[in-house]
Structure formats: C-alpha cells, structure tokens
Amino acid sequence: MSTHLPEATDRDPQETREWIDSLESVVAHEGPERARYILRRVMEAARLHRVEPKGALVSDYVNTIPVADEPNFPGDREMEKRVRRIIRWNAMAMVQRANTKFPGLGGHLSSYASSASFYEVGFNHFFRGPDAEGGGDLIFYQGHAAPGIYSRSFLEGRLPIEAMERFRREAQRGMGLSSYPHPRLMQEYWQFPTVSMGIGPISAIYQARFARYLQNRGIKNTDASHVWAFLGDGECDEPESLGQLSIAAREKLDNLTFVVNCNLQRLDGPVRGNGKIVQELEGIFRGAGWDVIKVIWGPEWDDILARDHEGVLRRHLNTVVDGQFQRFTNAPGAEVRSEFFGKDPRMLEMVAHLSDKQIEGLRRGGHSYRKLYAAFQRVKELKGQGRPVAILAHTVKGWTLGEGFEGVNATHQKKKMGADELKAFRDKLNLPISDASLKDAPFYHPGMDSPEVEYMLERRRQLGGVMPTRRGKIQVPVELPDDTFYHEFHSGMTKGEASTTMVFSRLLAKLIRDKKMGKRVVPIIPDEARTFGMDALFSQVGIYAADGQLYEPIDKGKLLYYKESKSGQVLEEGITEAGAMASFSAAATSYAVFGEPMIPFYIFYSMFGFQRVGDQIWAAGDMLSRGFLLGATAGRTTLNGEGLQHEDGHSLLNALAFTCIKSYDPAFAYELAVIIQDGMKRMYTDEENIFYYITVYNEDITMPPMPGNANWAEKWGKPESAELLEKTRRGILDGIYLYQSADNKLSHHVQLFGSGPIMGRVLEARDLLAEKYGVSADVWSVTSYGELRNDALECDRWNRLHPEADPRTPRISQALAGVEGPFIAASDYVKALPDLLREWIPGRLTSLGTEGYGMSDTREQLRRHFEIDCETITIAVLDALRKEGKVAASVVAQAIKDLGVDADKLDPLHV
Ligand SMILES: Cc1ncc(C[n+]2csc(CCOP(=O)(O)OP(=O)(O)O)c2C)c(N)n1
Ligand SMILES: [Mg+2]
Numbered sequence: 027m028s029t030h031l032p033e034a035t036d037r038d039p040q041e042t043r044e045w046i047d048s049l050e051s052v053v054a055h056e057g058p059e060r061a062r063y064i065l066r067r068v069m070e071a072a073r074l075h076r077v078e079p080k081g082a083l084v085s086d087y088v089n090t091i092p093v094a095d096e097p098n099f100p101g102d103r104e105m106e107k108r109v110r111r112i113i114r115w116n117a118m119a120m121v122q123r124a125n126t127k128f129p130g131l132g133g134h135l136s137s138y139a140s141s142a143s144f145y146e147v148g149f150n151h152f153f154r155g156p157d158a159e160g161g162g163d164l165i166f167y168q169g170h171a172a173p174g175i176y177s178r179s180f181l182e183g184r185l186p187i188e189a190m191e192r193f194r195r196e197a198q199r200g201m202g203l204s205s206y207p208h209p210r211l212m213q214e215y216w217q218f219p220t221v222s223m224g225i226g227p228i229s230a231i232y233q234a235r236f237a238r239y240l241q242n243r244g245i246k247n248t249d250a251s252h253v254w255a256f257l258g259d260g261e262c263d264e265p266e267s268l269g270q271l272s273i274a275a276r277e278k279l280d281n282l283t284f285v286v287n288c289n290l291q292r293l294d295g296p297v298r299g300n301g302k303i304v305q306e307l308e309g310i311f312r313g314a315g316w317d318v319i320k321v322i323w324g325p326e327w328d329d330i331l332a333r334d335h336e337g338v339l340r341r342h343l344n345t346v347v348d349g350q351f352q353r354f355t356n357a358p359g360a361e362v363r364s365e366f367f368g369k370d371p372r373m374l375e376m377v378a379h380l381s382d383k384q385i386e387g388l389r390r391g392g393h394s395y396r397k398l399y400a401a402f403q404r405v406k407e408l409k410g411q412g413r414p415v416a417i418l419a420h421t422v423k424g425w426t427l428g429e430g431f432e433g434v435n436a437t438h439q440k441k442k443m444g445a446d447e448l449k450a451f452r453d454k455l456n457l458p459i460s461d462a463s464l465k466d467a468p469f470y471h472p473g474m475d476s477p478e479v480e481y482m483l484e485r486r487r488q489l490g491g492v493m494p495t496r497r498g499k500i501q502v503p504v505e506l507p508d509d510t511f512y513h514e515f516h517s518g519m520t521k522g523e524a525s526t527t528m529v530f531s532r533l534l535a536k537l538i539r540d541k542k543m544g545k546r547v548v549p550i551i552p553d554e555a556r557t558f559g560m561d562a563l564f565s566q567v568g569i570y571a572a573d574g575q576l577y578e579p580i581d582k583g584k585l586l587y588y589k590e591s592k593s594g595q596v597l598e599e600g601i602t603e604a605g606a607m608a609s610f611s612a613a614a615t616s617y618a619v620f621g622e623p624m625i626p627f628y629i630f631y632s633m634f635g636f637q638r639v640g641d642q643i644w645a646a647g648d649m650l651s652r653g654f655l656l657g658a659t660a661g662r663t664t665l666n667g668e669g670l671q672h673e674d675g676h677s678l679l680n681a682l683a684f685t686c687i688k689s690y691d692p693a694f695a696y697e698l699a700v701i702i703q704d705g706m707k708r709m710y711t712d713e714e715n716i717f718y719y720i721t722v723y724n725e726d727i728t729m730p731p732m733p734g735n736a737n738w739a740e741k742w743g744k745p746e747s748a749e750l751l752e753k754t755r756r757g758i759l760d761g762i763y764l765y766q767s768a769d770n771k772l773s774h775h776v777q778l779f780g781s782g783p784i785m786g787r788v789l790e791a792r793d794l795l796a797e798k799y800g801v802s803a804d805v806w807s808v809t810s811y812g813e814l815r816n817d818a819l820e821c822d823r824w825n826r827l828h829p830e831a832d833p834r835t836p837r838i839s840q841a842l843a844g845v846e847g848p849f850i851a852a853s854d855y856v857k858a859l860p861d862l863l864r865e866w867i868p869g870r871l872t873s874l875g876t877e878g879y880g881m882s883d884t885r886e887q888l889r890r891h892f893e894i895d896c897e898t899i900t901i902a903v904l905d906a907l908r909k910e911g912k913v914a915a916s917v918v919a920q921a922i923k924d925l926g927v928d929a930d931k932l933d934p935l936h937v
Contacts, residue, residue: 524729557631575591
C-alpha cells in the first residue's frame with residue numbers, strides 16, 4: 027500500500043512536474059481548501075475513467091500534522107521532562123528490584139520506556155479525572171506498561187514505597203501491585219483489564235458505544251468523557267483489536283481514540299520486518315472510517331523534511347521497511363548517513379549540515395512531547411466530527427534504556443539492567459542517585475513538596491483528579507421488584523407448554539416493563555432473537571440505533587416489526603459474539619465506570635460462549651462484572667438438528683473454571699425465576715462481585731408449580747406450605763432439592779438426579795422402573811453441580827484449617843443426610859459435572875451425560891445415542907442395583923433386550 031512511485035518509471039518528468047507545479051500554485055495562492063476541492067473533482071474524474079490510484083488511503087511516512095499547525099505547548103516543558111525522567115527511573119527500578127530479589131517474577135522494561143511520553147502528555151494535559159465535570163475519561167492502559175503507571179502514582183503519593191516493593195507479589199493481600207491492570211486485584215485502582223492482547227481495544231470500542239447508549243437513552247450524560255485505548259502495534263495482529271473498527275466509525279464514536287505504540291516490535295522480533303506496520307494500520311483504520319494522525323518523526327526531522335523539495339526523502343521513507351528502520355535505531359550516525367541518506371545524493375545533501383552525532387539523535391515522533399501534544403490536541407479539535415481517531419506513533423522499543431535494550435529483538439524479555447546500564451541510565455535521566463546505591467536501583471522520590479510533585483499534582487487537580495481510579499460501590503440504589511412480581515413463574519402451567527427460553531423471554535420483557543428498574547435492563551443479542559423467540563422485544567422496546575431509523579422497515583404495520591430507535595433498549599449486535607461480550611462487560615461494569623448500575627442479560631448460543639469468547643468472559647470477571655449470561659438453545663441433545671458445532675454439552679463445565687460465575691442448569695420456570703430474582707439481589711443490592719451463567723433450553727414442557735405453593739398443593743392434594751416453598755427456593759439456589767419423593771417404597775429404592783430437559787427423561791425412567799422393575803425412586807432436581815461443589819470445597823477447606831471447631835457441613839451433605847443410594851444422575855451436559863460431587867455423595871453414584879461430539883438427529887435418537895433417555899437411564903439404575911448386589915446381571919441383560927437398547931452401539935466418546 028505504499029504511495030511510493032519510483033522516479034525511474036516516469037516516462038515524462040517534465041509533464042509530471044507541470045501537474046505538480048499547478049497543484050502547488052493552487053495551494054500557495056488559493057489555499058489548501060481549494061486545492062482539496064480540485065483534487066476531489068479530479069479524483070471523481072479519475073474514478074469515472076477507472077484510473078484512480080491504488081492504495082490512496084495511505085499517506086506518506088511523515089507526520090500528519092504539518093509543523094506550521096503544531097500548537098504551542100502550554101505546560102512547563104522542563105518540569106514535565108523532570109517528572110517524566112523520575113517516572114522512567116522508578117518504572118525500571120520496580121521491575122529491576124522485584125527480579126533481583128525474586129528472580130523469575132518478571133515484568134517489562136521496554137514497553138513503558140517506548141510509550142512514557144504518551145502517558146505523560148495525557149496525564150499532564152488531556153486525561154480528565156474522575157471528578158471532572160460530566161465524568162472522567164476512560165483509559166485502557168497498555169497492559170505491560172503498568173510499571174510506568176504505578177511509578178506515577180508513587181510520585182503522586184498514592185502508592186507507598188512498600189507497595190512499589192511488592193510489584194508482582196500480591197498473595198499477601200492489600201499491598202501488592204498486580205502484574206498488569208487487574209481491577210479484581212486492585213479494586214480502587216484499575217478499571218479495565220488489558221493485558222490479554224486484543225481485549226483492551228475491543229472493550230474500548232464497546233465502552234465508547236455504551237457511553238453513547240447511556241446518553242441516548244437518557245440515563246446519563248456521558249458526553250464529556252473520552253475513551254483512550256493504548257495498545258501495541260504487535261497487539262494489532264489480534265483479530266479482536268481491529269475486527270470491530272467499523273462499528274466505531276458507524277456509530278460515529280468521536281469519544282474514542284486509539285493510541286497505537288508503533289515501536290515496530292512485538293515480543294520475538296519485528297511486527298512487519300518486510301513491511302510497514304504504520305502504513306498498514308493507517309490503511310485499515312482509514313478504510314474503516316477512522317481519522318488517522320501519524321506521529322512519525324521528531325522535531326529534529328522538521329528541518330530536513332523542509333529541504334525535501336522534490337519529495338526524494340519522502341519517497342525513500344515510504345519504501346524503507348520496518349526491519350531496516352529497526353536496525354537504524356542502533357546504528358551509529360555515520361552508518362545511518364551512508365546507508366539511509368546515502369541512497370540518493372540529494373538526501374545526503376539534506377543532512378550535510380548535521381554531524382554524525384546529530385544524525386544519531388534524529389528521534390522518532392512518539393518520543394517528542396511536542397509532536398504528541400499536537401496529536402492529542404488535534405483529537406480534541408476533531409471531537410464533534412463524528413469520527414473515532416487513531417494516533418499511530420512511531421517509537422523505539424526500550425527507548426532511553428541504552429544500547430542493550432533499544433530496538434534489539436530480545437528487549438521485550440529483558441527484566442534487568444547490568445551495573446553499567448544502570449549508571450548510563452541514571453546519567454541520561456540526570457537523577458541524584460549516588461554511585462554507591464546504584465547497584466540496588468533504589469526508588470527515587472523527590473518529596474511531596476518538591477516542585478516536580480507539586481506541579482504534577484496541580485495538573486491533575488486541574489484535570490479532575492488522579493488516575494487510574496475505580497469507584498466500585500453502587501451509588502444509585504436499584505429498586506428490585508418484590509416477590510409478587512415472580513408469582514406467575516412459580517405457579518406452573520395447567521395447560522400448554524413452554525421452554526425455559528420462552529419463560530426467560532417473558533421474564534425479561536416483564537423486567538423491562540417494571541416501572542422502577544426496567545430502564546436499567548440491557549438485553550444483548552447477537553443476531554439470534556428470532557431463534558430464541560425474543561423478536562417481540564424489537565417492537566416493544568426498540569433496537570438501539572444511534573441514528574434512529576432512517577428507513578421504513580419492510581415489516582412496518584405488522585405487530586412485531588423491526589424497530590430501530592435512538593432510545594432503543596436492545597443491543598442487537600449482529601453476528602459478533604466478541605462484540606456482544608464487550609457490550610456485556612461495558613453494561614456489567616457501568617455501576618463502577620459510570621456510577622449507573624445496569625443489568626445486562628446477554629443471550630447467545632451456549633456453544634459460542636465460553637469456548638468462543640472465554641477469554642473475554644475471564645476479563646469480564648476481572649472487571650468485576652455484574653449481570654446475566656444466558657446460554658440458549660443449550661444441551662447436547664436438546665438442540666438436536668444443528669449438529670456437531672452447535673450442540674453444547676460442556677459450557678457448564680467450562681463455567682466452573684470461572685469462580686466468580688454462578689452457573690445454573692434449571693429445568694423449570696420457577697427455578698429460573700428464583701435464580702434470577704436472587705441473582706439481582708446479590709449483585710445489585712448486596713454488591714457481590716459475581717455474575718451468572720444460566721442455560722436455557724428450547725424444549726417445550728408443561729411447567730410444573732413450585733413445590734409448596736398453592737397450585738402445587740392443589741395439583742397434588744397437599745397443604746400449601748410456606749416452609750416447603752422456602753426450602754425449595756433455598757435448594758434451587760444451593761444447587762439441589764427434592765422435587766418429588768416416591769409415595770411408596772418398592773422392593774428397591776433409588777435416588778435420581780435430573781437437570782434441564784433431561785429431568786423429563788428421569789421422570790419417565792422413574793415411572794418405568796416402578797411399573798416394570800419394582801424399583802421406586804426419589805427425584806431430585808439438580809440446578810447446579812458447580813455451586814454444590816464450590817460450597818463443599820469451601821466447607822472442607824475450612825474444616826481442615828479449623829480442626830478443633832465444629833465442622834461445617836456442605837449443602838450437598840445436608841440435602842442428602844440420611845438418604846441411601848444408589849444415586850443416578852442425568853443431564854444434557856457432561857458426566858464430569860455430577861462426577862465432581864462424587865466425594866460428597868453418600869453412596870454409589872452413576873453419572874450419565876453427553877461427553878463426545880454432538881450430531882444432528884431427532885432428540886429421541888440423540889438421547890439414545892448419549893444414553894440419557896428413559897430406557898438407558900432405566901438400565902443404568904438396574905446396573906447400579908446389580909453392583910450393589912440387589913439385582914442379578916440377568917435382569918439387567920434382559921432389560922437391555924426388552925428396552926431395545928443395542929449393547930454394541932457406538933460409544934459416543936469415540937464419535
Ligand atoms: C492474547 C495474548 N497473547 C500473547 C500475549 C503475550 N505477550 C505479551 S506482550 C506481547 C508482545 C506485545 O507486542 P506489542 O503489542 O507490539 O507491544 P509493545 O511491548 O511492543 O509495545 C506478547 C506476545 C498476551 N499478553 N496476550
Ligand atoms: Mg510493539
């Protein structure tokens with residue numbers, strides 16, 4: 027995409043010159059606007075004749091802002107340089123000291139070294155703090171630049187020296203500094219986790235969009251707060267980094283700026299050794315509709331470039347590849363003169379007045395405070411134009427750290443400086459650190475009353491307070507609906523059928539209609555509303571669209587039409603689980619980021635959750651998200667026709683690894699309602715830092731009433747029981763409760779566990795066992811193996827560490843106290859889930875489930891295949907009784923035959 031045109035290919039230089047002269051004359055006499063106008067008209071003509079230039083999106087490899095347009099720098103240049111130098115030193119010292127004392131702790135020196143000036147320009151002049159009018163800016167710091175951010179807080183007096191000494195040593199809570207930005211570990215400090223490459227950028231886009239959503243829906247005026255995302259050029263290789271750029275342009279997010287640290291290196295070596303990452307990124311950003319400001323060269327180049335009347339130098343800059351530029355970072359001036367400028371005598375002439383030393387000192391733009399200030403200021407001026415902006419700043423990785431670091435391929439991994447390097451660094455920064463103490467790389471603080479610290483604090487006062495700052499307490503109480511709101515879901519159905527997905531959809535619609543909290547609900551759907559039967563929401567509350575609806579929808583006039591609206595509530599994300607997940611995180615952290623608690627319900631194909639965007643879900647946990655994830659069309663066999671890639675039977679197992687997630691697999695409407703009601707209370711009233719994963723299915727069943735309530739009493743001819751109702755509620759939340767006990771015990775008695783739609787098959791098996799095999803059963807609904815396990819682990823641990831205290835009893839043990847096995851558990855998820863409880867089950871446990879790849883067929887066939895249908899559950903029960911010596915092997919064998927199960931059928935594990 028280079029704009030380079032070799033001079034040698036010019037067939038008629040004279041003619042070319044005339045064209046250029048005309049243009050230059052227009053610029054000189056009629057101004058740039060007129061020149062732009064003419065060029066646009068010429069381009070129109072060029073397009074008409076199909077001769078438009080290729081790669082027109084990319085400008086020359088020079089600064090976007092001409093020298094003449096650079097604003098005056100308003101700060102105290104010298105003072106800011108001193109501040110910057112102290113921060114640079116301490117950022118190095120914290121990594122150096124940590125690794126000297128505790129080899130292997132790690133950390134990074136070179137990334138902050140290359141980006142220090144970005145942050146300092148921002149902190150001293152642009153980043154609006156949390157107390158700024160209209161709310162503070164939201165900043166995504168490049169993860170491994172964290173030492174620089176800590177060092178600034180140290181100077182500001184926010185972090186004591188003891189904390190600086192505990193970089194990457196956090197196990198002793200309260201003091202340590204996390205390796206990277208982790209809100210979960212430093213809850214009053216970091217706001218956004220960024221170090222998993224790509225997650226910062228995509229989150230920033232959706233964060234900026236969510237700010238607009240809050241604004242357009244009249245929830246909060248977020249106009250003043252700006253989102254800044256700092257990322258690496260290597261990080262741009264991640265699909266998440268660039269994959270959603272177009273949405274930022276489409277939504278006109280001029281409240282968003284990416285600052286890409288283009289040090290031309292990633293971890294192992296050059297980002298684009300044979301190409302030009304800045305140019306590549308410029309084309310991508312511009313193509314996606316962003317404004318791009320390139321900050322390529324420092325002020326030392328201004329004069330040289332001014333001498334480039336014929337464009338020879340520019341053309342050369344456009345062609346030299348990054349690998350070569352990287353080499354020049356370390357090369358002596360004489361070599362740069364001969365190998366770089368020496369390519370053309372006219373270029374040599376341009377630098378003839380410079381000494382070799384001066385040539386060596388030609389800085390990259392990203393290290394020039396003046397150039398960066400101009401770029402940031404331009405961002406401010408561009409606000410209101412409706413376009414996000416990317417600043418692409420050319421830097422050197424390891425800048426100022428000395429020859430062993432600057433631009434070398436191994437720089438990313440270097441955690442320590444040698445004695446000579448420390449000395450050189452100290453000298454370069456001109457800091458009063460004695461030779462004797464140098465070897466310890468001591469922290470340096472000039473004192474809270476030093477001019478440097480007073481200056482920087484004053485700057486922050488002017489800009490609205492110190493950063494990073496996270497305020498995680500809910501400031502606006504959320505008024506949640508009371509019990510009566512949920513009664514209809516507890517009552518069951520006397521006729522007709524519904525799926526848990528339909529029940530969820532009804533509950534969600536009802537929550538949205540709630541006068542008090544309804545506006546805080548954020549339904550998020552990635553192009554699957556119709557699949558989940560939720561399309562009614564479109565016309566009911568509208569799809570959020572910053573532009574409103576600029577067309578007449580094809581289904582206008584129908585009851586359920588596709589309504590887009592500026593105040594629409596539904597985030598209809600299109601086919602991007604990654605984007606939808608980023609929206610979820612933004613909504614789920616709104617209580618802390620914007621001080622407005624929002625309640626996201628993100629519903630997706632359960633298969634495309636944990637395994638597709640698991641890392642983003644992990645980051646959502648880090649961010650202390652609060653909200654609901656709904657894995658829809660769940661179940662390996664319940665979603666039957668879609669086959670191998672859609673049928674999920676393991677997301678609940680994945681969910682277990684995320685300890686801040688409460689995962690549930692409800693079978694009935696009332697279970698779902700109880701879980702959501704309690705979840706909202708825990709997250710939005712009790713302020714627990716948890717969020718939920720709930721599977722919902724598309725199998726229709728007649729929803730039963732909740733044990734203990736009036737309809738249940740009527741159905742079963744039993745007394746209504748508030749006590750049983752409460753016991754059931756508690757059990758649902760704990761993870762298990764007795765759904766139906768056997769009226770009469772037969773010759774053998776067993777315990778059956780059922781979850782999700784497989785509960786229906788368990789109930790069928792219970793009836794068959796009683797009818798044909800003289801086996802009675804109690805049936806338990808297991809809503810969460812994960813919750814039960816975590817509780818049991820917690821009790822066991824406590825008991826181990828408090829051997830003399832009264833032992834705590836896990837909830838699973840409380841529920842099953844005095845209950846005799848065998849126990850047979852079946853669900854539409856993997857056997858590994860019930861297996862997790864084996865240790866606490868007071869008898870033999872047989873786990874049935876869906877290990878193996880799914881396939882398409884009828885539900886009946888799939889359930890036979892995975893051995894979780896009525897007949898195969900029945901066989902498993904008989905086999906458990908055989909193992910207990912209660913029935914003969916021949917009984918099981920006969921049952922296999924009678925029930926028509928092929929004993930030699932394929933093992934689903936091996937599909
Ligand atoms: C998803 C992910 N993969 C790999 C890494 C490991 N990693 C950390 S930093 C880094 C290189 C970063 O290069 P760049 O983005 O150019 O940042 P720089 O340090 O050069 O500014 C890598 C590969 C990571 N943090 N996240
Ligand atoms: Mg890099």
